[in-house]
Amino acid sequence: MNVVPIGPIHPILKEPIRLKLIVEGEQVLGSEVEMGYVHRGIERIIEGKHHLKGIHLVERVCGICSYIHTYTFAECIENYSKIEIPDKAKYLRVITCELERIHSHLIASAVYNFSIEHETLGMWGLNAREHVMDLLEMITGNRVNMGYNLVGGVRADINKEMIDKIHNKLNELRDDLKNIVAAFETGPLIGLRGKGIGVIKYKGIMKTRAVGPIARAAALPESDWRLRHPVYKTFKFKPVWFENGDCHDRMEVRHHEVLGSIDLIEQALEAYNECAGDVRVKADIKGGEGEWRNEAHRGEVTYKVATTNNGIIKRILVRTPTVMNIEAMKIMFRTCPTISDAVTTYTSIDPCVSCTERTIILKDSKTGKTSNYSFNLI
Amino acid sequence: MIKEFFRKRSLNLCIINTGGCNGCDIEIVSTLAPKFDIEQYGIYVHNNPREADILVITGPVTLPWKDKLVEIYNKVPEPKIVIAVGACALSGGIFKEGNVYAPVDKFVHVDAKLPGCPPRPSEIIDAILKIVPDAIALREKAIKNEEKEISSENLN
Numbered sequence: 001m002n003v004v005p006i007g008p009i010h011p012i013l014k015e016p017i018r019l020k021l022i023v024e025g026e027q028v029l030g031s032e033v034e035m036g037y038v039h040r041g042i043e044r045i046i047e048g049k050h051h052l053k054g055i056h057l058v059e060r061v062c063g064i065c066s067y068i069h070t071y072t073f074a075e076c077i078e079n080y081s082k083i084e085i086p087d088k089a090k091y092l093r094v095i096t097c098e099l100e101r102i103h104s105h106l107i108a109s110a111v112y113n114f115s116i117e118h119e120t121l122g123m124w125g126l127n128a129r130e131h132v133m134d135l136l137e138m139i140t141g142n143r144v145n146m147g148y149n150l151v152g153g154v155r156a157d158i159n160k161e162m163i164d165k166i167h168n169k170l171n172e173l174r175d176d177l178k179n180i181v182a183a184f185e186t187g188p189l190i191g192l193r194g195k196g197i198g199v200i201k202y203k204g205i206m207k208t209r210a211v212g213p214i215a216r217a218a219a220l221p222e223s224d225w226r227l228r229h230p231v232y233k234t235f236k237f238k239p240v241w242f243e244n245g246d247c248h249d250r251m252e253v254r255h256h257e258v259l260g261s262i263d264l265i266e267q268a269l270e271a272y273n274e275c276a277g278d279v280r281v282k283a284d285i286k287g288g289e290g291e292w293r294n295e296a297h298r299g300e301v302t303y304k305v306a307t308t309n310n311g312i313i314k315r316i317l318v319r320t321p322t323v324m325n326i327e328a329m330k331i332m333f334r335t336c337p338t339i340s341d342a343v344t345t346y347t348s349i350d351p352c353v354s355c356t357e358r359t360i361i362l363k364d365s366k367t368g369k370t371s372n373y374s375f376n377l378i
Numbered sequence: 379m380i381k382e383f384f385r386k387r388s389l390n391l392c393i394i395n396t397g398g399c400n401g402c403d404i405e406i407v408s409t410l411a412p413k414f415d416i417e418q419y420g421i422y423v424h425n426n427p428r429e430a431d432i433l434v435i436t437g438p439v440t441l442p443w444k445d446k447l448v449e450i451y452n453k454v455p456e457p458k459i460v461i462a463v464g465a466c467a468l469s470g471g472i473f474k475e476g477n478v479y480a481p482v483d484k485f486v487h488v489d490a491k492l493p494g495c496p497p498r499p500s501e502i503i504d505a506i507l508k509i510v511p512d513a514i515a516l517r518e519k520a521i522k523n524e525e526k527e528i529s530s531e532n533l534n
Contacts (some may be wrong), residue, residue, distance in 0.1 A: 009394060009450060011425045014403050016395050016443075037442050038397045041477040060472055063401025063496070107404070126411035133408070144401040144496050354400045 001029065004339060008037055012115055012343050015353040021333070021342055028336040033326060039357040043316055051077060051151055051285065051311045059145055061318060062355040064107070065297050067100045069318075070149035072294040076303045077151050078283075080290030089153040089279045090231050091272040095166075096139060096148060098261040098268070102173075103132045104297035105254040108350040109180075112251055115347045116193040121183060128176040131169050138162060151311075153280030163269060170262050177262075181255045194248030198332035198345035201245050210328035211321045212299025213253040214349055218245035225295035235267045246335075247348040254350075285311040296321055298350055304375055317375045320355040382518060385431070386511040388420045392430035392454070396447055397478065398437025401496040402464040406434060409499040416503055432459045432510060434502075438466040438478035439485060451486045457517030459510055461490045463502065468493060489513050 002023050008016035016037035022030040042061060046054045058073045059066045071093060078085060110125035133143050139158055140146040148155055184190055205215050215223040216239060224239035226232040240256040242249040289306035299321025306314040329349055336342045360373035395403050409416040410423060424430070427450050439447060451460070462482045465471035468491050470480030482488055490509040492501065 008446070009392070009425060009427055013425070014393065014395070014407060015400060016397075037440060038395070038437075039440055039477060040397055040438065040473045042473070045473065045476045057472060060399040060401070063399040063404055066399075066401070107407070111407075123410075123412055126408065127413065129408070130411055130413045143498065144404060145399075352400065354398070 006343070012347065014111070015351075017351070017353050019342075019346065021339060023339060026338045028333050028339065028342050031330055031333045031342070033330075035353070035357055037357075038354045039359075041358075041360065043318065043358050044360060046313055046316050049313055051283075051307065051313060054313050054316070055149065055151070056147065058316075058318075059147065061358075062320070062352050063144055064104050064352060065100065065355070066145050067096055067149065068294060068296045068301060069303075071097055072292055072296075072301055072303045073305065073316075074149050074151045075294070076290055076292035076305050077285060077307065079292055080288045081284065081286040081307075083152055083281065083283055083285075085153050085281060086277055086279060087275040088157065088272060088277060091268045091275065092139075092154050092158065092279065093149065094231055094268040095265050095272070096136070096146070096154075098265050099132055099136050099139075101261050101297050102258050103129050103136070104350075105258050106132070108347075109184075109251055109254055111350075112247075112344065112347050113190075115344045116190065118187070118190060121180060121187075121190075124176070124180050124183075128173055128180065131173050131176075135166055135169055138165065150280065150283070151285065152283035153278070155280070157279045163273070166265070166269065170265060174259070174262055177255070177258055181259075184251065184255060191248060193341075193344060194246060194251065194348075195244070196246055197335060197337070197341050198247045198348060199245050199335045200328055200332050204328060204331040208327040208331065209324045210299075211324055212296070213250050213257070214245075214325055214328055215299070216241045217249040217253045219243040223300070225293050225300050229294065232264075234271070235264055237264060247344055250348045283311070285309070289314075298322055298352060298355075299325065306375075315375060318358060320352070322349075322352050322356045325349045326351060326356065382515075385518075386514055389422070389431045389506075389510060390426070390429050391416075391421055391423045391432045391434060391506075392425050392427050393423070394427075394433060394435050394447070394450060396435060396437040396443040396467070396482070397440035397473075398464060398466050402436035402466075405496045405499050406436070406463070406502060409503055411499075414499045414503060416506075419503070419507060421506060427453050428455070430454050430458070431514065432461060432506065433486075434461050434463055435467050435482050435486075435488075436463045438470045438473050438476075438480035439482060440478055444479055444485070447482075447485050456521055457514050459490075459513050459517075460486055460488050461492060461505060461509065462488045463492045463494075463497060463505075465493060465495045467491075471495065 004021045006019040018034035020032040106129040110122045113122035140148040221239040221241040287309040302319040304317040467482045
């Protein structure tokens, strides 16, 4: 038995994480994951700050899915302090969130295609993604960390020219995507590298609580939290699911979800056209605490927030999907015949390391006992 | 002579995320896209420190990176150029109060600094193209002078 270390700096990894693969020949027998390279103590920084400062920090929990974090944070506070936001803001939030989902899924697909050494499809994915980044820049004013959301609405409105441009770009994107999906489904080499590799089924999902595209690729469509969201309930929307639970199916789920997101944006634009008024209300935050869940691009994200009457954050707790998905990866490694398949399995769960690392452990200096920093401690 | 000529034009790039939020890395990856196309300038994003010419460091330095950053910097062959990208790498940015040891230039020698949260891909390409050819030429000269001095000392 040998140990093959991958990372923290490695040609396929964009984020620092260390995987230790235990191998015999090329067969992967087991794995160890070493983390902690991106631990900045972000929950601790947010404590004691005003919510207007907090929302900028929450945005930088992760750079790829920055919008969904502010979305969940704002909705959590709005929910327990009973702030009714304008209809226009509701639909603008849906549009921005779905655009970000498209860009996140497309970069995941591009990285996967680079890792199976199919450079053409990777470049097509990156090219299609630039359309979406242009739209995000037009709506919010920035490409990645947008600063668009607020408790009580959004910062800016869109006008009629922008709506026309969104329609045009989405039509272009849909054509590009159909091309990519057709190439991905019928490519013989892509199937060989993906089908039957990194399998996780219902039993494994229940054991590790994996969420998002991983659960949906193993025939669990009800894991999509958009089904339970009050704004998404008003749209026509069906979760995508496949049943084999391998690398190929996980990427298929992402590709079909992008097509679904384009439909959702068009429905949201239709609903937006019928609304009038402002995009933002004054937020009167009441003291209290609450919990809110949303479907992030990698799965379910949970926020627990406690605030005072003036909007100072007492305690915040974030739970992101990659925590569970990295556990599920250990089961997937059992069906990896070679080391390069282990690497593609790692990229197929689309891990986001900077989302994941926030654990705080308290140590009593007198007794030396350690305990978790739980939400109810304050 | 030929090596010097081509070294200024074909460069290997290595990204080191020392604990940032991923935003800068995503913008560096999107420079690969056909819209920006970093490879037409002869720059290859390979993420391998042992054959890199340029190190792009993003993020405030977290606790495990304190020693490892210097370790990786020493593994890169001379001449090497370091570019610090993003507000976190320059000053700690939004994470300054947290468990970080920013800025990067406390630990390694930094040749270029690129502010922004995150900077745009076109700015990243611009910075690399502006700083790197001259910086590599200067560094190579310095190494040659050192070698000459050492050899002359040995003769004496």
